[in-house]
Amino acid sequence: MNVHVKPYTARVLGVIKERFGLRNKDQALDKFAEMHGDEYVEREVKDELARDIVRSVEAHEKKHGLKPMTLKELDELCGVSSG
Numbered sequence: 001m002n003v004h005v006k007p008y009t010a011r012v013l014g015v016i017k018e019r020f021g022l023r024n025k026d027q028a029l030d031k032f033a034e035m036h037g038d039e040y041v042e043r044e045v046k047d048e049l050a051r052d053i054v055r056s057v058e059a060h061e062k063k064h065g066l067k068p069m070t071l072k073e074l075d076e077l078c079g080v081s082s083g
Contacts, residue, residue, distance in 0.1 A: 014028070
């Protein structure tokens with residue numbers, strides 16, 4: 001991909017490149033996106049993590065059903081003392 005940027009943007013990418021010891025401005029642009037991208041776009045969840053969460057929820061529902069939890073039970077689960 002060939003990207004044309006303004007001189008200021010090129011300077012910013014140059015500083016990021018040097019600061020993090022990157023090889024080129026492509027890597028600097030990737031680093032900038034890593035650092036600030038969450039402000040605009042949520043990161044994608046890896047498939048295996050999503051499968052693990054679904055399995056965990058299914059196991060919990062199988063064991064406990066869909067019984068509502070009291071605030072006291074929630075506090076105990078989270079390690080919050082109610083006193």
